[in-house]
Amino acid sequence: MTLVDEQVQRGREGRKAAGRSSHGDWAPASDREDPVAVLERQGTTRVQQLLPLRYGRMLASPFAFYRGAAAIMAADLAGTSASGIEVQACGDAHLLNFGIFAAPDRRLVFDLNDFDETLPGPWEWDVKRLAASVEIACRDRGFSPADAEQAVLAVVRQYREGAAGFAALGNLDVWYTRLDVDALIDYFAQTGTDAQVKAVRKVQQKALRKTSLRAVERLTEKVDGRLRFRRQPPVLVPVSDLLDASDAELLQSRLHRLLESYRRSLTAEHAHLLDGYRVADMAHKVVGVGSVGTRAWVILLEGRDAGDPLVLQAKEAQASVLEAHLRRSAHRSHGKRVVLGQRLVQAASDIFLGWERVTGIDGLERDFYVRQLWDGKGSVDISTALPPGMTKYAQLCGLALARAHARSGDRVAIAAYLGHSDRFDRAIAAFARAYADQNELDHRALQDAVAEGRIEATPDV
Structure with missing residues (x-):
């Protein structure tokens, strides 16, 4: 029996552990934890003053809530069936965590671009997170149930067909495959409007x-006469505004040390490049929805002069929401967990992507990962998408996810498990509908918690 034969057999045996149709059988557990309690527990390790903003952003819509509810869904997925085939899971593979960014050769690529929750885990969890996000986004746009189902089926079908395509490729071919934006434009020119x-x-x-x-x-x-970060509280706050003079100086010195030691996580040539810059200013910056409340710093560096800037983001990395339901990360540093997971899954990563652990002025050690703040980053505005456009975009995400899983897992086994029929596709569509219903209930629970005064929420800024 060849290696490929063994992988095919492994995939088909996975159907015994989890029949493809079984993925559509989902209902909340009888002892399911209060979703607001899950969010409150997450908040205990975050900047308390920013939690009302996090809740305010999540209140905006069921889709906004879903973006911040990765921990809630991880607990729900823990009770679902799985084939036993693992990949480096993204952990938060919703529609808006895919996008465009510049590869080191400066060509734009489309890929997953958020890895805060990455951890080895079931590939099915990423597919379910993505499919449910499509259903929820379609509902937010007011699409008909038929249009929403078509979009969900399209994303899962593209994942399945993509998995089959990658299973037929050699290892190096899979490793070098990436979704170049120029090629995507050609694709849309041939198949789209x-x-x-x-x-x-x-x-x-x-x-x-x-x-x-x-x-x-x-x-x-x-x-x-010198560049300094603007004051735009609470979204952007310079270090000098956050603390008194002595504490600000202490924090800045520690952030300087973070940069000095972070360079050791870079390749030698990129560390050399970093050495050509000096720190000009630092500020705290609020990012995203689910990440609000975690510590995120932007660092302005200057190269040959002020017209040669580099803006880095140092973002706190906490334990993955998957760890409570799978296993602890093999890496002591969560920053390292994020970076190595991203490097494994992405076809091309930021040359300044690295990690470090730093002690704050409160004496607590925290993990961070560092990357360029903006480096050719772009995203599709799904808030204005029509059904055909949403379906096309969902398909791109499905293909990107299949490629990510093919790099880190047994792509032949996954393809063999999925097979050629649409049985898995329809099961995931049923799951997505059921989970979107639950997400609406959870969003309403957050609204009720705010109305009752249990938690405070402030409008988005």
């Missing part, structure tokens, strides 16, 4: 402008 092609080109052009120079333009101002 003029409006879809125009929309993709618009995202491409916006991403090309989103660089450190753009970050400096948007986030800084000149003070006494």
Whole structure:
């Protein structure tokens, strides 16, 4: 029996552990934890003053709630069937955690771009998280149930067909495969409408402008002839505004040490490149929805002069929400967990992607990962998408997820498990509908908790 034969057999045996149709059988557990309690427990390790903003952002819509509810869904997925085939799971593979960014060769690529929760785990969990996000996004847009189902079936079918395609490739071919934006534009030109092609080109052009120079333009101002981060509380707050002079100086010195030691996580040539910059200013910046409350710093560096900037983001990395239901990370540093997981899954990663652990002024050690704040980053605005556009975008996400799993897991076994029929597709569509219903109930529970005064929420800014 060849290696491929063994992998195929492994995939088909996975159907005994979890029949493909079984993925559609989901209902909340009888002892399911109060979703608001899950969020409150997460909040105990976050910046308390920012929690009302996090809840305010999650209140905006069921989809906004879903973006911040990865911990809730991880607990729900723990009770679902799985084939026993593991990959480096993203852990939070919803629609808006895919996007465009610049590869080291400066070409734009489309891929997963959020790895805060990454951990080895069942590939099915990522597929379910993505499929449910499609259903929820379609409902938010007011699409008909038929249109929503078509979009969900399309994303799962694309994942299944993508898995089959990658299973037929050699190891190096899979490793080097990436979704170049130029190729995607050609694809849309052949298969999509003029409006879809125009929309993709618009995202491409916006991403090309989103660089450190753009970050400096948007986030800084000149003070006494030197660039400094703007004061835009609570979203952007310079270090000097957060603390008194002595504590601010202490924090800045520790962040400087973070950068000095973080360089050891870079390759030698990229560490050399970093050495050509000096720190000019630092600020706390609120990011995302689910990440609100975690400590995230932006660091302005200057190269040959102020016209040669580099803006880095140092973002706190806490334990993955998957760890409570799978196993603890093999890495002592959660920053290292995030970075190594990202490097494994992405076809091309930021040259400044690295990690470090730093002691705060409160004496507590925290893990961080560091990357460029903006480096050709762009995303599709699904809030204005029509059904055909949503379906096309969902398919791209499904293909990107299949490629990510093919890099880190047994792609032949996954493809053999999925097979050629749409049995798995329809099961996941049923799961997505059921979970979207539950997500709406959880969103309502957060609304009730705010109305009752149990938690405080502030409007988004």
